[in-house]
Amino acid sequence: EVQLVESGGGLVQPGRSLRLSCAASGFKFDDYAMDWVRQAPGKGLEWVSGISWNSGNIGYADSVKGRFTISRDNAKNSLYLQMNSLRAEDTALYYCAKSSNYDSSGYFTGWGQGTLVTVSS
Amino acid sequence: QSALTQPASVSGSPGQSITISCTGTSSDIGSYDLVSWYQQHPGKAPKVIIYEVNKRPSGVSHRFSGSKSGNTASLTISGPQAEDEADYYCCSYTGSRTFVVFGTGTKVTVL
Numbered sequence: 001e002v003q004l005v006e007s008g009g010g011l012v013q014p015g016r017s018l019r020l021s022c023a024a025s026g027f028k029f030d031d032y033a034m035d036w037v038r039q040a041p042g043k044g045l046e047w048v049s050g051i052s053w054n055s056g057n058i059g060y061a062d063s064v065k066g067r068f069t070i071s072r073d074n075a076k077n078s079l080y081l082q083m084n085s086l087r088a089e090d091t092a093l094y095y096c097a098k099s100s101n102y103d104s105s106g107y108f109t110g111w112g113q114g115t116l117v118t119v120s121s
Numbered sequence: 122q123s124a125l126t127q128p129a130s131v132s133g134s135p136g137q138s139i140t141i142s143c144t145g146t147s148s149d150i151g152s153y154d155l156v157s158w159y160q161q162h163p164g165k166a167p168k169v170i171i172y173e174v175n176k177r178p179s180g181v182s183h184r185f186s187g188s189k190s191g192n193t194a195s196l197t198i199s200g201p202q203a204e205d206e207a208d209y210y211c212c213s214y215t216g217s218r219t220f221v222v223f224g225t226g227t228k229v230t231v232l
Contacts, residue, residue, distance in 0.1 A: 035221070037167075044124070044226035045159070045167065045210050047219075059220040062122065095166060106212040106221040107157045107173065111166035 002026045002110035004096045009115030012086055020115055022079040022096030027110070030054075030074035033099035035108065036081050038092035038117075048094070049081065050104035057103055064090075086119045093117075125150065125211055125224035132230040139201050141227045143194040143211030149222055151192040155214035158187060158196045162207045171196060201231045 008020040022034070035050040049060045049070040058070055069082040079096055094117055098110035126144040133139040143150070143158075150156055156174045159167035169178055171187035174194065184205070186197045194213070198205055211224035 037223075044208075045161075045212075045223045046124075047212075047221040047223055050220045059218050061219055100172070104220040105155050105214045107155070108159075108167075108169060108212075109178075111168075113166055 002098055004098060004110055004112035006094060006096045006112045006115035009094065009117045011118045011120065013121050014087060014119055016086055017082070017084045018086060018117060020081040020083065020094055020096075020117070022112060024077045024079065024096075024098070027098065029077040031102060033057075033102055033104045034072060034079045035097045035099060035104050036070065036079075037095045037097050037108075037111075038090075039095070039114075040089075040092040043092075046092075047106075050099070051079070052104070053102040059104065083117070086117075088119050091117060091119045122149075122215055122217065122219040122222050125213060125222055127209075127211060127224040127227045129225070130228045130230065132232055133198070133201055134232045135200055135202060137201070139198040139229060141196045141198075141209055141211075141229070143196070143213075143224045145192050145194070145213055145222070147192055148217070149192075149213040149215045150189065150194050152216060153214045154189065156187065156189055156194040157212045158185075158194075159210045159212060160205075160207045161210065167210065198229070201229070203231050205229060206231050 158171040
């Protein structure tokens with residue numbers, strides 16, 4: 001059974017940084033692309049970033065490009081999101097999602113329960 | 122990359138069918154048969170119910186079906202049940218450095 005457990009969320013001031021982690025189990029982690037998807041309170045889903053199985057293909061939403069960095073450690077079955085220069089509009093529940101294939105395609109076969117990031121002074 | 126456009130809400134009774142549209146562009150929905158649909162109940166993580174336009178994952182009810190024409194994808198719920206009340210999101214591959222785009226979301230109410 002796919003298990004994804006996010007951590008690292010919390011309250012942070014605007015302009016500061018935060019690093020999210022996602023611990024994966026129940027599947028062969030290094031066979032699949034992984035993504036981050038966020039959901040602001042009461043709002044819809046927004047794709048944030050994705051990384052291919054071998055980190056060779058990485059993409060970002062325009063809203064986070066240049067501020068967020070996605071990475072993975074296949075030896076540790078872990079996915080990360082380094083978030084810098086945080087803004088109030090980054091406040092959201094951040095989900096870790098497992099793609100169906102080695103590259104992101106929008107077909108997510110597993111989701112974590114999310115970690116809440118609140119950006120406020 | 123702008124979000125795909127969905128109606129904010131739709132409703133229907135168990136004897137009817139509900140169809141949710143998802144309008145994109147020739148750069149996303151129009152170019153790839155990589156449209157997925159997600160169901161999200163309040164306080165829960167999303168769950169995939171349709172992938173690659175019209176395929177149903179194992180365990181998903183046959184009430185759910187998907188289709189695509191041009192730049193618009195659609196999700197149909199045939200004979201909706203109370204448990205189908207939820208938010209629904211379409212999602213498409215974009216083929217650009219922004220890999221994926223979600224729809225604006227649709228709240229489904231079963232009357």
